[in-house]
Amino acid sequence: MRTTELPDGESVPVLGLGTWRMGEDPRRQVEELRALREAFEIGYRLIDTAEMYGEGGAEKMVGKAIAAAILAGEIRREDLFIVSKVYPHNASERGVQSACRRSLERLELDYLDLYLLHWPGNHPLRSTVTGFEALRGQGLIRHWGVSNFDVSEMEELWALPTPRHRVGCCVNQVYYSPSQRGIEFALQPLLTSRRMPVMAYSPTDQGKLAQDPVLKAIGVRHGKTAIQIALAWILARSYRIAIPKAVQKKHLVENFEALGIELEARDFEEIDARFPPPARPVPLAML
Numbered sequence: 001m002r003t004t005e006l007p008d009g010e011s012v013p014v015l016g017l018g019t020w021r022m023g024e025d026p027r028r029q030v031e032e033l034r035a036l037r038e039a040f041e042i043g044y045r046l047i048d049t050a051e052m053y054g055e056g057g058a059e060k061m062v063g064k065a066i067a068a069a070i071l072a073g074e075i076r077r078e079d080l081f082i083v084s085k086v087y088p089h090n091a092s093e094r095g096v097q098s099a100c101r102r103s104l105e106r107l108e109l110d111y112l113d114l115y116l117l118h119w120p121g122n123h124p125l126r127s128t129v130t131g132f133e134a135l136r137g138q139g140l141i142r143h144w145g146v147s148n149f150d151v152s153e154m155e156e157l158w159a160l161p162t163p164r165h166r167v168g169c170c171v172n173q174v175y176y177s178p179s180q181r182g183i184e185f186a187l188q189p190l191l192t193s194r195r196m197p198v199m200a201y202s203p204t205d206q207g208k209l210a211q212d213p214v215l216k217a218i219g220v221r222h223g224k225t226a227i228q229i230a231l232a233w234i235l236a237r238s239y240r241i242a243i244p245k246a247v248q249k250k251h252l253v254e255n256f257e258a259l260g261i262e263l264e265a266r267d268f269e270e271i272d273a274r275f276p277p278p279a280r281p282v283p284l285a286m287l
């Protein structure tokens, strides 16, 4: 698996699996569990989930799949990188303590590899960060980060007093895909200057990019699909992680195989013509 680095130098897979919409419908449980087990078999090691997804249902699915795969000897906990997120309304200093413990219980885990504030909320950022740092001290989370933070919110975060020995925020998870390039203007360069990866959510525009004529045409030249080209394009630059969600096995495999694609100058030019990079500040896209 290709990796990128967190600000503390730890390696993280550049491709992970999203889980939004999983754990919502009991009738889909068998299929979703199968998908998660297949994902481990294929080689996915980073899983992105949140207390919001299925109101805990997605975390439970992920927990069941991990427990079964570990029991079967297919994976080890230390090989996984598990990401979850706290609702902004739970993100007070004390709130993150209980929310994190609830997530861990659903996930059947002792610790999270990364815990994110799902989007900016009303609790003072300082209290969320204090809560995250306390969780880190207790060994319940290994890293923390944010999601849906635009430039001004990152600046507010960086302005908080942080003791020197602490790494602080490790990741910003935002909507990023070939059609949603706003972060390239200011946010991504700022994060990259701090060696902080962007975690690209909805990297396939929720599957819609499969129909894009330009991505499809580039795919034909490479013997690949439009979605694979989109993922390869996102991952062509450093400090990027993509977390496409898939339940269908053909999607899981297809997305994973995007890791091996090397795009050429002509491909980048055609994607720039189809989805021009931002020429001025653009508000952060969100789903």
Ligand SMILES: NC(=O)c1ccc[n+]([C@@H]2O[C@H](COP(=O)([O-])OP(=O)(O)OC[C@H]3O[C@@H](n4cnc5c(N)ncnc54)[C@H](OP(=O)(O)O)[C@@H]3O)[C@@H](O)[C@H]2O)c1
Pocket (backbone or CB within 6 Å): 017, 018, 019, 020, 021, 048, 049, 118, 147, 148, 173, 174, 200, 201, 202, 203, 204, 205, 206, 207, 208, 210, 227, 228, 243, 244, 245, 246, 247, 248, 249, 250, 251, 252, 254, 255, 287
């Ligand atoms: N932080 C946030 O606020 C935030 C917001 C949105 C998402 N996220 C995270 O990011 C993850 C990914 O985003 P997302 O789920 O919104 O969108 P996405 O990953 O871009 O798209 C998922 C959809 O695309 C389909 N798909 C996947 N691979 C495909 C392929 N190769 N060809 C055709 N269709 C394909 C999936 O179908 P099947 O499932 O049927 O295979 C699913 O319907 C989420 O699951 C979640 O973990 C975070």
